[in-house]
Amino acid sequence: MPALPDGSHVTEGAGSHPDGFSRHFARAAGREFHYLRTGSGPVAVLLPAFPWSAGSLAPLAEALAGEFTVVVLDLPGCGNSHSLGGSPTLGDYAGGVAGNLGALGIDRCHLYGIETGAQVALEVAARHPERVARVVLDQLPLLEDSQRSELAERSCPRFDPSWDGAHIAAIWWWCREQSLFRPWYRPAAETRLDADEPPPAVLQRRAADVLRAGDGYGDGLRAAFAHSAAGSLGRLEVPWTLVTSPADPLTPPGGRNPAPGPHGTVIDLPPGPDRWSQLRALFDATGSADRSLQIPARTSAAGAIERGYLTTTSGQLLVRRTAGTGRPLVMLHASPTSSALLEPLMRELAGDRPVIALDTAGNGDSDPPPGDGPFDIGEFAAIVNEALDVLEVGELDLYGTHTGALIATDVALARPGIHRLILEGVTMFDDGDRPDLLPRAELLASYLPTFEPTWDGTHLLAAWHFRRAFTTYWPWFRRTRDGIRWVPMVELPAFHRGFVEVAKRLDTYHLPYRAALAYPTADRLPQVGVPTLIAAHPDDPLQAHSPEAAGLVPDGHWDALPDDITAVAALYEEFLTGP
Numbered sequence: 001m002p003a004l005p006d007g008s009h010v011t012e013g014a015g016s017h018p019d020g021f022s023r024h025f026a027r028a029a030g031r032e033f034h035y036l037r038t039g040s041g042p043v044a045v046l047l048p049a050f051p052w053s054a055g056s057l058a059p060l061a062e063a064l065a066g067e068f069t070v071v072v073l074d075l076p077g078c079g080n081s082h083s084l085g086g087s088p089t090l091g092d093y094a095g096g097v098a099g100n101l102g103a104l105g106i107d108r109c110h111l112y113g114i115e116t117g118a119q120v121a122l123e124v125a126a127r128h129p130e131r132v133a134r135v136v137l138d139q140l141p142l143l144e145d146s147q148r149s150e151l152a153e154r155s156c157p158r159f160d161p162s163w164d165g166a167h168i169a170a171i172w173w174w175c176r177e178q179s180l181f182r183p184w185y186r187p188a189a190e191t192r193l194d195a196d197e198p199p200p201a202v203l204q205r206r207a208a209d210v211l212r213a214g215d216g217y218g219d220g221l222r223a224a225f226a227h228s229a230a231g232s233l234g235r236l237e238v239p240w241t242l243v244t245s246p247a248d249p250l251t252p253p254g255g256r257n258p259a260p261g262p263h264g265t266v267i268d269l270p271p272g273p274d275r276w277s278q279l280r281a282l283f284d285a286t287g288s289a290d291r292s293l294q295i296p297a298r299t300s301a302a303g304a305i306e307r308g309y310l311t312t313t314s315g316q317l318l319v320r321r322t323a324g325t326g327r328p329l330v331m332l333h334a335s336p337t338s339s340a341l342l343e344p345l346m347r348e349l350a351g352d353r354p355v356i357a358l359d360t361a362g363n364g365d366s367d368p369p370p371g372d373g374p375f376d377i378g379e380f381a382a383i384v385n386e387a388l389d390v391l392e393v394g395e396l397d398l399y400g401t402h403t404g405a406l407i408a409t410d411v412a413l414a415r416p417g418i419h420r421l422i423l424e425g426v427t428m429f430d431d432g433d434r435p436d437l438l439p440r441a442e443l444l445a446s447y448l449p450t451f452e453p454t455w456d457g458t459h460l461l462a463a464w465h466f467r468r469a470f471t472t473y474w475p476w477f478r479r480t481r482d483g484i485r486w487v488p489m490v491e492l493p494a495f496h497r498g499f500v501e502v503a504k505r506l507d508t509y510h511l512p513y514r515a516a517l518a519y520p521t522a523d524r525l526p527q528v529g530v531p532t533l534i535a536a537h538p539d540d541p542l543q544a545h546s547p548e549a550a551g552l553v554p555d556g557h558w559d560a561l562p563d564d565i566t567a568v569a570a571l572y573e574e575f576l577t578g579p
Contacts, residue, residue, distance in 0.1 A: 020065065021058070023316055023365075024295070025080070025307050028103040029096070032307060034080035035104075036072040039065030042133075042289035043106055046072045047097065049115035050220030051213045052206060053079030057114070063280040068110070069293065073100060075120065077216045079209065080307070080365065088219055090227040094123035101131055105294035110283050114138040115250055116224040125240065126232045133289040135236075136282050138243040140229055141250040142258070151250070152225035154185050156218025159210070161496040165464040168207075172457030175206040178249050195247035195271040200453035204506070207460060211500045233258055240264045241282050247271040303350060305343055310358075312386045315367025317358055319387070322346060324354035327419060329397045329576065330388065331357040332404030332411075334425070335516065336509035337501040338364025342401075348569035358387055360407065362508035364501055369511065377515045381410035388415070397576050401425055402542065403516040409524055412532075420576050421532040424561070425542035426549040428521050437545065438475060443517050446477045448510040463506055467499050474541040487539035525552035533575045537561045 021038045036054045044064055046057045054072035061070040076096045077083035084092050097120060101109065111132050113121030118140040125135040143151070157174065159167040177184040179198050181191045198206075210217050233240070240263055247270070258266070269278050304323070309316040320339050329349060333339045339357035346355045361383045362368035369375050369383065384407060388396070395417040400408030405423035412418050429440035449466060451459045469476035471490050473483040502509055534550035536543035538560060550558035557575070561568050 021061070022311075023309050025309070026100070026103050026295075027306075028099040031076070031082040031084070031096075032080075033076070033082065033096075033100050033103075034074040035100075036061065037070065037293075038062070039068050039070045041068045042110065042291050043108075043293055044068040044070050044110040044112065044283055044289070045101065045106065046070065047075060047111070047113035047117035047121050048072070048078070049113075049117045050075060050224065051078050051209055051217040053209045053212075055079075055205060056202075056209075059276045060112070060279055063276045064283060068283065069291070071104065071106070071109075071293065073097065075117065075220060077219055078213055080212075083216050083219065088223055090119060090123050090223045091127070093120045093220060093223060094127055097121075097124050098128045098131060106290055107131065108133055109289045110134050110136075112136040112138065112279075112283075113140075115141065115248075116221055119224045119227065119229050120220075122229055122232050122236070122240075123227070125238050126236055129236075129238045132238045134239045134241070134284060136241045136243065136279070137233075138279065139245050139248040139250070140233070140242055141224065141248075142229055142233075143225075143250070145228070148225045148228070151183060152222050155183065155225065156221050158215075159217075161492055163468065163492060165461050165468070168461050168464045169457065171207050171210050172203065172460055175203050175210065176455075176457070182249055184249070193247050193249065197455070200455050200459075203455075203457070204453040204460065207457065208500075208503045211503050214500075230258065233264075236263060238263065242266045243279065243282070244268045245270060303347070305346060310387045310390045312383055312390065314361055314369045314383050314386075317361065317367070317383070317387050318365035319359075319391075320346065320357045322350040322355045324350065324352050326353045327395050327397060328354040328356055328393060329399060330384075330393065331355065332384065332398075332400040332408050333357065333360065333363070334402035334404055335360060335363055335512040336505065337498050338366075338504070340364065340501055341498060344565055345569060348565055349572060351573075356391065356393070358384060360404065360512050362511040363505055365504065368505075368508040373511055373514070374518070375511055375515050377406050377519045378410050378414075380407045380512055380515060381414060384411050385415050395419055398422070399424070399572070402427070403512050406516050406519045406521065407512070409521075409528060412530060413524065413527055418530050420578065421528065421530050422572055422575065423532060423534045423549070425536045425540045426521060426525075426534055426546050427516060427519065427542055428545045428549060429517070440517060443475060444514070447475060447517060448513055450510075451506040453506075459506070460503065463502065464499060467495070467502060471495065485539075485541065521549065522552060525549060525556070526554065528553050528556075531555045531557070531575075531578065533557045533559060533572070535559045535561050535571070537563070 021036050024035050025032050038061055048056045054074050057072050061072050064070050074081040108131055111121045118137040121135055125132040159171050161167050181187045182193055269275055305320050308319055310319050331342050333342050338359045342357045349355055359366035397420045398408050398418050399422040401424040405426050412421050428437055430437035431440055451463045453459055473479050474485050532553045534546050536546040547558045550556040
């Protein structure tokens, strides 16, 4: 099996990022970092503001892509990049970025940062001038000590999860208020920003970024506010441009602008539709930056789960994998979450074999299938099979849970070389002849609400309560006595982790779900020709009919799952090592 691909060009139709972007992972100093890449020419590296992900700078990357190889980094602890841990300083972040550049083989580049990302860019340029041909500092916070202390104390409230979803509303409020007032926590006429409010889709992405960063979302902000940018700017020896704006969300009115000196210029660019193209004019394509970067080789530490992207005809799929030899175990998650929730079981099952888990197309960090749908399970299975071909997987064992179980079934029907199949929680529905089952037509009509972003964030709170209802009723929309789930409640931290994955894909979460609701389980299971274990936890709403599903498979076996994950892994391992 080849090394895990770092990622490659997104094919036409991939909808996660603008056409021409590709997503990648690499490793530096023992930590994974994530970046977007587009274009060709001299290398320009862009740093977003904390805690936003690389997608926030997609418009500027698009503007530069005609003349530059553009790399947009997720800063440590943001987006899909690992955090630095502890209480990092701005110097730690600058060192992390410099290490990332080294891992990508970038010796010298044009460097851009916005807001607190500009502080990181400034510090990289000050500490590693040999790596920077020019640095553009967009809305660099130049603050007095008292202002920095106040921002460090008040700018990053805690968003502790609560069952009522109050933290979801608070996160949306925090994201939105930053576009209205300077600082966000002091709303007044004199602190109002002169700029358009971001559209709901942008606020949704920002809220998802905060959710993904978790408790550490404020680490980078606090590090930036603890550091005086003016001192670093004064000793900068590379060409620099400071870009100011009346919409700067951090620097108060009347904030200091330095004298340009021999290396610098200061310009003002007000907000507006042409701002990204105006920023483009500040980059010099004839400068002495590298004109290429490398895709670094990656070696996996024993027991570690590494992430990467596979490119298929439907776009990029995120893959998690542990190292090992022998017949791999491929795992497919339940919708609408992602393979992140399979990581504990992956670690239990890893041993000497490789374990591979994919984010289903349209869930987690994988691109949705091209087109508007609806799609069927066979189409999702075809994407999985294509991904396994990219990984050069021959013989394998296969596991799927809930929607993933149905996709795994169709993979098994289409792919040779499957040794054993595990299906955890199998759906069966009533098509008019099984009153003991849930009616398929009702589920298709009511199970999948839409969550179009709204200016006030009520869609995100509705999504939280939608997922919350799954823990108390089955199906979630049948909120009556006969729908009550008399099972132990899921713990709040685990529930919140699952919601973070759902929030990434509110626009496409429903695509695999709808395919699962339409799947002809009773017709497909009798066609499975490999030994199959169907299992479920006692509190799984799909447990009631899973034993019946096992009886439909010619070589089917049923088992109830224990509560302890180590015991679950032992049960699965015993089955997988059978003849």
